[in-house]
Amino acid sequence: MTVLKRKPRVDHAARREAYVGIAAQVLLERGLHAATMRDFAEAANAPKVLFYRLFPSREALVEAVFDRVLQALENAYASPWEGYGSMVGKLLATARQDPAPFLVVLKNCRTGPTGSDWETRLRAAMKETSLPLFKPGPDAPAGAEARSQQAAGMLFGLFVDSMITWLEDRDGLDDATRIKWWGHIVREARKATREAFRLD
Template identity: 30%
Template sequence: MTKPGEGKLLKRPERRRALIQAAARAFARGGYAATNLDDVATEAGVSRVLIYRHFESKTELYEAVLADVSDQLRTATGHPHHTTTNSLEGLVFAAQDNPDGFRLFFRQSGQEPEFRRHADELRAAMKATAQPYLEQVIHDEARLRWASDLIPTIAVEAVIAWLDAGCPSPETAADTITHIIGSAVTAIASPAGDQHS
């Protein structure tokens, strides 16, 4: 099977894009520390020298991969008029389009302190998207903070579980994740103990 960009000359931006995609696959498999540029070169079907024509170091390449995935996710979820549901649907479709990048972004980079800021920034954006909805239904400040922190975690972990299950129906996945999050918000807004008062 021919890999993207293998066996033909690509223009510089196309080659860079193909290298970033190959690096996402290689880093998703092995993580940053265990993956070397030879692994990326093999995945891309190119020489290590070619990688150095585009990136000065493994760190620069990894940063480019994370920035690329971040841009994809922000585009899919970050429209100013998106509701939480639109954002979740965008997240699911973005994960389906780039499953290796999604897993890398949230699983691998979150475990690497020098790169964690990428995932933290996107989680903060997800919190900001959910905040207006949460403020309408949760009036206790501590519970509001709890829900704000929990929503991105539920969304990301649910999408990763969906990817691991083989990506059954993205529309159904988005609806199911929305329902799960809605149930969590309802439970936080009115815990069982408050219902018996």
Template identity: 30%
Template sequence: MDSNLSSQKRRTLAPQREVGRQRVAELLEAAAEVIQERGFEATTMAEIALRADARIGSLYRFFPSKDAVADALMDRYATVLAAAYDAVRDQAGSATPEQLADILIELLVQLHPQARAVTALLDSRTDWTQIRLRFRAQALAGVRAALKANAPGLAEAEADDIAAVVLNNMKTMVGMMRKDAPTTPGAPDQLRLMNRLYLGAKLTPARP
């Protein structure tokens, strides 16, 4: 049997012991770094193992192929994203709209390092369009839940619209940080102010 075909059929190994889970986390961190730098197609399993200071056999023990590594990275990001938005929703109830604006901006800034690897993965494969849409829907739902927790009286349709605006502003902030979007030294602070004023105006009338 072809060894490559055999490795593709093997399932990703889910470690049961803490030491194994730590090893998997280190391998995925290394994979994310290499993929960010080189892109998914150019990344090799050997490079991932080298970056993790692990034997190549250890990498293949947990991940039978590079696609398995990619799947694990996307699953991990979905889990991290869900936990992060749950935490924001929990804070939103006791925050002012202006504070919530800052919390949401900081969230995407914090998630940015992990998001870069996922973006590189999604950009490399046209057949991952549905996964891209899933992440977008997850982010929109997370922002929307935070808005409703802060302003329970917000109309459903308006909550959807505001969530889309806020998410785009969050992405613009990351673009400014990466110098991918037009920016000046003071522009990020102006964007933060704009978000505070916007959410203050939209959410305050719908708060108890």
């Protein structure tokens, strides 16, 4: 009697995550608009059809790279606050484990894929996390809610540029110093912005 061996089950979620990481590295090396599904498959040493089974299009795979970064940002900010700079420190620690997706998204969030809303979505996520710092006080003049929304998005550009610099280690600092610096920036920006935007 012949016993048939079962093929091991394929962990599609793990494969999908691996392909997203590989795609991010290829996008970083070849460029967001130049890399193709063939490039991704060759980098993974896998048939192109496997990519298409998990991602219906190149655009869906690129969007999965963005989603990985957005999820990491949301996870970092969902954890308990441990002081100024702590949330960005958690995000940086996550990004250090696999920097390619973060570099692809941050370097392209203002120009993104054609028709992309990467900047809008990333800016909205950052704004949401910053809103508690700019919540209007009970005696704030009329219109404070709208001003607080504006204030919450003020550090977006600095955040993007800083994260790119840190992940590429271009400033000569260590991560502890970077996060301490960021904490000082946020604390002072909050104080000055609350005064300028009349939030108290």
